Amino acid sequence: MAFLDMQGVVYTYPGRPPVVDGVDWRIDAGEVHCLVGRSGCGKSTLLKLAAGLMQPRSGRILMRGEPVRAPGPQLGFVFQAPTLLEWARVIDNVLLPVSLQRRPRADDIDRALELLALLGLADRARHYPRQLSGGQQSRVALARALILEPPLLLLDEPFAALDAITRGELQDDLLRMCRLRRTTVLFVTHDITEAVYLGDHIVVMQRGRLLDTLRITLDAPRSQAMRHGAEFNRYCARVRAALDGDTA
Numbered sequence: 541m542a543f544l545d546m547q548g549v550v551y552t553y554p555g556r557p558p559v560v561d562g563v564d565w566r567i568d569a570g571e572v573h574c575l576v577g578r579s580g581c582g583k584s585t586l587l588k589l590a591a592g593l594m595q596p597r598s599g600r601i602l603m604r605g606e607p608v609r610a611p612g613p614q615l616g617f618v619f620q621a622p623t624l625l626e627w628a629r630v631i632d633n634v635l636l637p638v639s640l641q642r643r644p645r646a647d648d649i650d651r652a653l654e655l656l657a658l659l660g661l662a663d664r665a666r667h668y669p670r671q672l673s674g675g676q677q678s679r680v681a682l683a684r685a686l687i688l689e690p691p692l693l694l695l696d697e698p699f700a701a702l703d704a705i706t707r708g709e710l711q712d713d714l715l716r717m718c719r720l721r722r723t724t725v726l727f728v729t730h731d732i733t734e735a736v737y738l739g740d741h742i743v744v745m746q747r748g749r750l751l752d753t754l755r756i757t758l759d760a761p762r763s764q765a766m767r768h769g770a771e772f773n774r775y776c777a778r779v780r781a782a783l784d785g786d787t788a
């Protein structure tokens with residue numbers, strides 16, 4: 541049984557043609573799938589459907605065989621914009637998924653501080669979001685998504701606001717954490733090299749449909765040096781060609 545199974549998924553905003561238009565997609569446990577596609581092709585919409593934030597107009601989405609109905613602790617989600625609570629300190633933003641269930645304990649707070657340290661924000665725990673840079677806010681949102689160690693992580697361009705070096709470091713952190721816990725990941729990005737670096741599968745979306753799937757067989761764990769290798773660049777060229785095939 542697939543971990544996440546989308547079958548004939550269609551979504552339409554009122555009065556518009558479908559923005560997700562018959563998507564079939566199977567993701568096995570522990571896999572990292574990257575979704576790439578041009579702006580407006582439906583990536584964020586598909587991710588929100590996978591999260592249960594919206595329901596498909598037709599078709600269905602199953603997680604471990606059960607229909608996805610609403611987000612819960614089984615799921616970590618990083619939105620395209622960081623969406624932090626402005627009035628809550630960084631530490632309390634990270635602990636939000638715990639607070640929604642129960643009062644955070646000392647070990648929850650330790651885990652939150654550990655995650656913040658891992659993401660280079662050890663000295664920011666008592667700050668408010670407005671006191672952070674955009675990239676730092678994105679990292680807080682990532683820590684919040686990871687705090688409950690969810691089996692499924694959905695990320696919508698989480699590193700788009702970061703410089704190349706920080707982005708590379710966070711990609712490595714993300715892969716390490718997910719491999720450790722065998723987290724299943726669906727990662728939306730515009731960045732072809734990011735998709736090839738992170739993904740073991742890359743799915744190309746075009747006007748609401750999945751156009752192409754590439755299996756990436758680079759060695760794991762990845763290393764930053766791979767980015768300069770011929771094999772890595774061949775994969776990038778293939779993804780690029782698939783995207784260029786989209787002439788809309």
Ligand SMILES: Nc1ncnc2c1ncn2[C@@H]1O[C@H](COP(=O)(O)OP(=O)(O)OP(=O)(O)O)[C@@H](O)[C@H]1O
Nearest residue numbers: 553556559577578579580581582583584585586620
């Ligand atoms: N709430 C909404 N109401 C109506 N149309 C919407 C709404 N949200 C998104 N759309 C439209 O649906 C289409 C797909 O949007 P979506 O946000 O899924 O694209 P995307 O692939 O994530 O784009 P980007 O790469 O720019 O983030 C776009 O044409 C967008 O204008």
Ligand SMILES: [Mg+2]
Nearest residue numbers: 583584620696
């Ligand atoms: Mg989007």
